[in-house]
Amino acid sequence: MAKVAFVFPGQGAQSIGMGKALIESSPAAAACFEQANDILGYDLRQLCLEGPIERLNSTEISQPAIFVVSMAALAVLRETEPSAFTDRIAVAGLSLGEYTALAAAEAIPFADALRLVALRGKAMQAAADATPSGMLSILMLEEPVIAELVEAAKPKGFIAIANRLCPGNIVVSGQTAAIDEIERLATEKGARTVRLAVAGAFHTPLMKPADEQLAAALASMTIQTPVVPVWSNVDAKPHTDPAEIRQLLVSQVLHPVLWEASMRGLLELGVEKFYELGPGRVLAGLMKRIHRKADFTNIGA
Numbered sequence: 001m002a003k004v005a006f007v008f009p010g011q012g013a014q015s016i017g018m019g020k021a022l023i024e025s026s027p028a029a030a031a032c033f034e035q036a037n038d039i040l041g042y043d044l045r046q047l048c049l050e051g052p053i054e055r056l057n058s059t060e061i062s063q064p065a066i067f068v069v070s071m072a073a074l075a076v077l078r079e080t081e082p083s084a085f086t087d088r089i090a091v092a093g094l095s096l097g098e099y100t101a102l103a104a105a106e107a108i109p110f111a112d113a114l115r116l117v118a119l120r121g122k123a124m125q126a127a128a129d130a131t132p133s134g135m136l137s138i139l140m141l142e143e144p145v146i147a148e149l150v151e152a153a154k155p156k157g158f159i160a161i162a163n164r165l166c167p168g169n170i171v172v173s174g175q176t177a178a179i180d181e182i183e184r185l186a187t188e189k190g191a192r193t194v195r196l197a198v199a200g201a202f203h204t205p206l207m208k209p210a211d212e213q214l215a216a217a218l219a220s221m222t223i224q225t226p227v228v229p230v231w232s233n234v235d236a237k238p239h240t241d242p243a244e245i246r247q248l249l250v251s252q253v254l255h256p257v258l259w260e261a262s263m264r265g266l267l268e269l270g271v272e273k274f275y276e277l278g279p280g281r282v283l284a285g286l287m288k289r290i291h292r293k294a295d296f297t298n299i300g301a
Contacts, residue, residue, distance in 0.1 A: 023049075063124075139168055
């Protein structure tokens with residue numbers, strides 16, 4: 001039996017029409033959207049299928065939307081390839097995707113996880129609204145060079161490395177003027193840059209007090225021991241202890257995402273097949289830069 005890992009995308013993977021094929025192919029997937037509509041009090045399914053894109057891109061909508069599409073993809077996988085659940089040895093998710101991973105590992109029920117994701121999205125949107133900021137992916141430069149550019153851009157405002165995604169793909173977060181400056185500097189160095197479709201400087205101290213709001217919500221929520229270890233973005237290690245998981249979810253809001261290290265850890269663990277569950281194919285693209293021959297299958301793109 002091949003060792004399997006489930007991985008889940010984060011914010012930025014959203015697009016109009018996501019979830020359509022899942023809904024049409026599976027009553028269980030469609031039920032995820034129906035349950036979400038009841039919990040959220042608005043028509044998430046319609047926003048996913050029809051937009052408008054400006055609303056779908058807002059943090060308070062995109063986070064629950066990506067979560068639900070990913071859970072719908074998980075439902076389809078359970079119907080089509082049940083052996084994958086027997087063979088899975090770990091789950092991981094990129095930023096927001098870590099909540100989906102916890103739900104997939106049965107640590108948090110769907111309804112509770114969705115409420116938590118909705119709260120997280122609103123809290124992060126509010127923090128972003130308080131400080132004009134954003135995130136920038138810098139391609140084709142190594143981290144030491146980007147670290148120098150971060151220091152050079154700091155006179156324009158707060159800026160920091162936020163995501164270590166894969167070789168040649170580092171994401172920085174910061175105030176708008178500092179993001180503008182590092183984009184100019186990186187371009188001069190020959191880099192390609194991509195502005196991420198997010199509202200603010202995620203995974204930095206600019207996200208306070210979103211972490212405090214999340215901590216308060218998590219304090220009253222029961223987290224079960226997951227059926228398989230969940231790899232944390234904060235330390236790139238597997239976790240099964242509910243108390244540790246709770247604290248790491250709070251820390252994740254303000255700390256960089258160590259995605260490359262997490263994927264290398266799973267490969268060292270002997271994972272032979274990855275299922276990317278959710279919209280887009282971002283995670284497969286990152287893995288090609290980490291381990292080109294990794295077996296990656298997408299459900300829900």
